Amino acid sequence: MTEPMRLLLVEDDALLAEQTARALGRRVAEVNVAHDASGALSILDRLAHLDAAVLDQNLGQDNGLDLITPIRERFPHCKVLLLTGYGSIAAAVAATHRGAHNYLTKPASASDILDALNADPASLGTALPATPPSLQRLEWEHIQRTLETHDGNISRAAEALGIHRRTLQRRLKKRPSASEYQREKSPSKD
Amino acid sequence: MTEPMRLLLVEDDALLAEQTARALGRRVAEVNVAHDASGALSILDRLAHLDAAVLDQNLGQDNGLDLITPIRERFPHCKVLLLTGYGSIAAAVAATHRGAHNYLTKPASASDILDALNADPASLGTALPATPPSLQRLEWEHIQRTLETHDGNISRAAEALGIHRRTLQRRLKKRPSASEYQREKSPSKD
DNA sequence: AGCCACCGAGGCAAATTGCCACACGCCACT
DNA sequence: AGTGGCGTGTGGCAATTTGCCTCGGTGGCT
Numbered sequence: 285m286t287e288p289m290r291l292l293l294v295e296d297d298a299l300l301a302e303q304t305a306r307a308l309g310r311r312v313a314e315v316n317v318a319h320d321a322s323g324a325l326s327i328l329d330r331l332a333h334l335d336a337a338v339l340d341q342n343l344g345q346d347n348g349l350d351l352i353t354p355i356r357e358r359f360p361h362c363k364v365l366l367l368t369g370y371g372s373i374a375a376a377v378a379a380t381h382r383g384a385h386n387y388l389t390k391p392a393s394a395s396d397i398l399d400a401l402n403a404d405p406a407s408l409g410t411a412l413p414a415t416p417p418s419l420q421r422l423e424w425e426h427i428q429r430t431l432e433t434h435d436g437n438i439s440r441a442a443e444a445l446g447i448h449r450r451t452l453q454r455r456l457k458k459r460p461s462a463s464e465y466q467r468e469k470s471p472s473k474d
Numbered sequence: 475m476t477e478p479m480r481l482l483l484v485e486d487d488a489l490l491a492e493q494t495a496r497a498l499g500r501r502v503a504e505v506n507v508a509h510d511a512s513g514a515l516s517i518l519d520r521l522a523h524l525d526a527a528v529l530d531q532n533l534g535q536d537n538g539l540d541l542i543t544p545i546r547e548r549f550p551h552c553k554v555l556l557l558t559g560y561g562s563i564a565a566a567v568a569a570t571h572r573g574a575h576n577y578l579t580k581p582a583s584a585s586d587i588l589d590a591l592n593a594d595p596a597s598l599g600t601a602l603p604a605t606p607p608s609l610q611r612l613e614w615e616h617i618q619r620t621l622e623t624h625d626g627n628i629s630r631a632a633e634a635l636g637i638h639r640r641t642l643q644r645r646l647k648k649r650p651s652a653s654e655y656q657r658e659k660s661p662s663k664d
Numbered sequence: 665a666g667c668c669a670c671c672g673a674g675g676c677a678a679a680t681t682g683c684c685a686c687a688c689g690c691c692a693c694t
Numbered sequence: 695a696g697t698g699g700c701g702t703g704t705g706g707c708a709a710t711t712t713g714c715c716t717c718g719g720t721g722g723c724t
Contacts, residue, residue: 376563377577378597380570387567418636419613426612439701446608448682453703455680629670638713643672645711 289313289335294324294351295367296343304338307394321346325354334359336401341368341375342433349375352382363401367392389429427455479503479525484514484541485557486533494528497584511536515544524549526591531558531565539565542572553591557582579619617645 291313295301298319305315316331318324320343328334337355339348352364363385368375376387386400417425427445434441442452481503485491488509495505506521508514510533518524527545529538542554553575558565566577576590607615617635624631632642 373563373566373577373579376566377570377574380567384567387563389563417616418634419616420636422612422616423609426607426609437701444608446610449702450683450704451681627670628672639671640673640714641712647672 290331290333291315292318292324292327292331292334292337292355294318294321294338294343294348295340296320297340304394304397308338308397311394311398319343321348321351324351328354328358331359334362336363336365338365338367338397338401341366341379349379349382349384352379352384356383365397365400367397427452431456480521480523481505482508482514482517482521482524482527482545484508484511484528484533484538485530486510487530494584494587498528498587501584501588509533511538511541514541518544518548521549524552526553526555528555528557528587528591531556531569539569539572539574542569542574546573555587555590557587617642621646 289312291308293301293305293308293315295304295317296319301317301319305317309315313336316327318327324339334355337351339351341348348366348368352366355362355364364379364383366376366379366384366387368387368389379387386403388396388400392400427441430445431438431441434444438452438456439449442449445452479502481498483491483495483498483505485494485507486509491507491509495507499505503526506517508517514529524545527541529541531538538556538558542556545552545554554569554573556566556569556574556577558577558579569577576593578586578590582590617631620635621628621631624634628642628646629639632639635642
């Protein structure tokens with residue numbers, strides 16, 4: 285039911301790129317991979333057709349946002365999905381104005397990516413999350429993202445987070461990965 | 475550039491609406507205010523001209539996003555700014571796809587709003603913050619947002635955040651950061 | 665009157681954090 | 695060979711913070 289899609293993945297982390305490419309390729313698409321902007325552009329020149337592009341916003345020197353326009357110029361029907369380690373709303377708005385189809389924060393699985401590509405973003409997000417996440421969850425996710433942007437370097441992540449290295453260590457140990465908080469304690473009313 | 479702008483503000487909280495309208499009106503614009511979608515639509519019918527619209531995404535029953543299309547249909551050059559208590563990236567993307575010019579999270583001062591209206595969102599947010607915000611800052615902002623969604627009710631906000639009410643009290647009193655941030659202008663509350 | 669919800673605060677035990685230290689592995693360099 | 699830098703893992707201890715109890719006060723409501 286799915287004709288092979290031609291997909292361009294631009295991700296500067298080589299490992300993550302290959303991982304993601306494999307996961308995507310196994311699913312549905314033929315995937316070209318680039319690790320920076322110039323590589324992406326040269327691939328663009330070689331391609332006769334492109335259905336979708338998945339761009340890491342953080343490409344070392346380059347900014348994934350700057351690839352949106354060239355891609356859309358060459359392949360107007362190509363759907364462009366931005367990925368970013370930790371998203372900012374301003375960046376999401378900017379990406380969308382430049383023609384991006386959707387915007388995701390890492391970590392994003394292959395199905396996340398495909399879902400985001402196939403979704404109609406204009407109709408998403410209409411429902412506001414009713415309950416803000418708990419502080420603990422927010423902290424945990426932020427820690428994970430920070431850790432990831434620092435390649436798992438605990439010392440630097442701790443410094444970036446503004447907490448002691450020892451404290452980060454302890455916190456990481458305490459939450460091996462355990463509980464998912466999905467308790468929807470429904471507030472009586474708002 | 476001080477020609478009077480005609481601006482439509484849609485905000486369901488009456489107090490906040492009036493406050494914001496006054497602040498905006500004092501600055502630059504003639505402001506019409508609506509508190510729900512139908513009110514906004516009827517104002518739209520009466521207007522011959524509209525430069526900008528500021529929509530709260532959370533309009534009780536209604537969703538501010540659904541106003542974007544009618545506004546843009548009637549006034550294609552009207553800039554539309556979405557406001558939301560705590561933003562989600564998905565909602566920001568959806569709003570932009572529907573034609574919104576920009577997307578802000580509360581609290582937003584009048585100058586924040588005007589800046590966002592005048593900014594070129596396609597060029598903003600291109601620079602990712604290299605360093606993730608400190609945990610303290612993240613927590614503080616999340617606390618503020620949560621507090622706001624609960625109308626300043628400390629008890630309920632604490633419960634939503636998953637921390638003790640006493641702890642929230644103490645944290646609020648300490649009022650840590652706010653010095654680290656670049657600028658926060660005193661809202662014109664007189 | 666009562667009742668209820670909320671805020672503010674004191675006090676105290678328990679948990680957490682900050683910060684010192686040290687050992688170990690790894691890698692680059694003289 | 696060896697030396698230094700860097701990152702992690704661990705222990706211990708004091709200071710801070712949190713959780714949880716209490717109480718008093720205020721304002722709105724039946």
